[in-house]
Amino acid sequence: MNKYRAPGMSMRKVTLFVWMIFINAFLVVFALPALNAALVMILIDRMLDAHFFTPASGGSALLWQNYFWLFGHPEVYILVLPAFGVISEVIPVFSKKVIYGYGFLAVSTVAIAFLSYGVWIHHMFATGLSFVILDVFAATSMLIAVPTGIKIFNWIATMWGGSIRFTTAMLFATAFLIQFTVGGLSGVTFAAVPIDWQLTDSYFVVAHIHYVLLGGTLFGMFAGTYYWFPKVTGRLLSEKIGRLHFWLMVIGFNGTFFGMHLLGALGMPRRAYTFISRPSFDHLQLISSLFAFLLAASILVFVWNVVVSLRKGAVAGDNPWGGWTLEWAASSPPMVENFDRVPPIRGRRPLWDLAHSAPGRRTTGTGEVET
Numbered sequence: 503m504n505k506y507r508a509p510g511m512s513m514r515k516v517t518l519f520v521w522m523i524f525i526n527a528f529l530v531v532f533a534l535p536a537l538n539a540a541l542v543m544i545l546i547d548r549m550l551d552a553h554f555f556t557p558a559s560g561g562s563a564l565l566w567q568n569y570f571w572l573f574g575h576p577e578v579y580i581l582v583l584p585a586f587g588v589i590s591e592v593i594p595v596f597s598k599k600v601i602y603g604y605g606f607l608a609v610s611t612v613a614i615a616f617l618s619y620g621v622w623i624h625h626m627f628a629t630g631l632s633f634v635i636l637d638v639f640a641a642t643s644m645l646i647a648v649p650t651g652i653k654i655f656n657w658i659a660t661m662w663g664g665s666i667r668f669t670t671a672m673l674f675a676t677a678f679l680i681q682f683t684v685g686g687l688s689g690v691t692f693a694a695v696p697i698d699w700q701l702t703d704s705y706f707v708v709a710h711i712h713y714v715l716l717g718g719t720l721f722g723m724f725a726g727t728y729y730w731f732p733k734v735t736g737r738l739l740s741e742k743i744g745r746l747h748f749w750l751m752v753i754g755f756n757g758t759f760f761g762m763h764l765l766g767a768l769g770m771p772r773r774a775y776t777f778i779s780r781p782s783f784d785h786l787q788l789i790s791s792l793f794a795f796l797l798a799a800s801i802l803v804f805v806w807n808v809v810v811s812l813r814k815g816a817v818a819g820d821n822p823w824g825g826w827t828l829e830w831a832a833s834s835p836p837m838v839e840n841f842d843r844v845p846p847i848r849g850r851r852p853l854w855d856l857a858h859s860a861p862g863r864r865t866t867g868t869g870e871v872e873t
């Protein structure tokens with residue numbers, strides 16, 4: 503007997519969160535070896551006096567960059583795909599609509615996974631490679647924006663016309679959409695070689711990666727935390743403290759990192775060991791530093807929320823959000839083995855199907871089942 507998927511749960515019916523984690527596993531398996539190989543080589547260089555990366559002795563410093571970024575670019579997708587999965591669950595539930603373009607969301611992620619191994623040179627545009635190489639990798643780097651754009655449109659289309667409930671989870675998912683799009687668009691600018699030459703190794707890159715990994719991944723993780731915390735612990739996180747957490751974080755995050763786009767465009771280099779004081783930099787740096795404290799404060803508010811809610815939070819029940827996916831049929835927290843009886847799976851929304859199509863059952867209107 504298949505103990506891992508419920509009967510009827512085909513690959514076309516599993517949730518998009520599962521799809522994202524599934525594809526992510528392939529990314530991890532194929533990206534990490536490049537980093538491991540590079541680390542072993544540098545270890546041999548340092549410990550056994552080899553010369554993989556020392557040009558003076560016939561090695562190649564660029565070889566390190568090739569290995570590192572062959573890992574490094576897919577790594578960004580490794581970090582962001584789980585967040586894609588989270589918001590693909592959160593947005594439909596709080597928009598009261600089925601996810602728009604399930605197949606496109608899954609297939610575009612497969613496309614991202616493949617393409618992510620063919621774009622790494624965009625991290626090395628300023629290293630003096632031939633124009634043919636630059637052109638090829640500029641093209642692949644622009645191409646990878648297409649499947650990502652498809653996803654953004656799918657999520658927006660899911661929200662479009664829905665009756666949206668801005669719970670804390672949904673607020674984080676919405677901020678993810680906006681901020682990740684900003685990070686994605688600044689990323690596309692690097693695919694244009696002349697713009698990359700101008701902005702590489704500047705604070706513009708720092709702004710870009712923080713919009714992807716904090717504005718994207720971190721906000722997605724918080725959306726997931728507020729969404730599944732009641733399932734895991736049996737108690738809801740406070741929505742009131744959650745909102746405070748969210749707004750402090752949105753303001754703190756954007757205040758800290760948005761100005762870095764401007765700093766980079768003004769020429770402030772990254773990887774400087776100390777602040778480079780220039781009249782044009784100073785104000786923006788000060789603003790950045792001040793908002794960073796706000797960002798840190800928002801994390802403390804979240805910790806406060808967890809501590810308070812674990813002890814005194816509202817009891818969640820099985821399905822506090824009116825979700826349709828299988829986890830909301832289990833008790834909160836789930837018992838060992840999750841279910842008394844494995845529910846039959848007919849579609850992508852098992853709980854909705856259970857409520858609407860099974861004979862002798864009526865729905866309460868919230869996706870729960872009366873027998």
Ligand SMILES: [Cu+2]
Pocket residue numbers: 574575621622624625
């Ligand atoms: Cu990259």
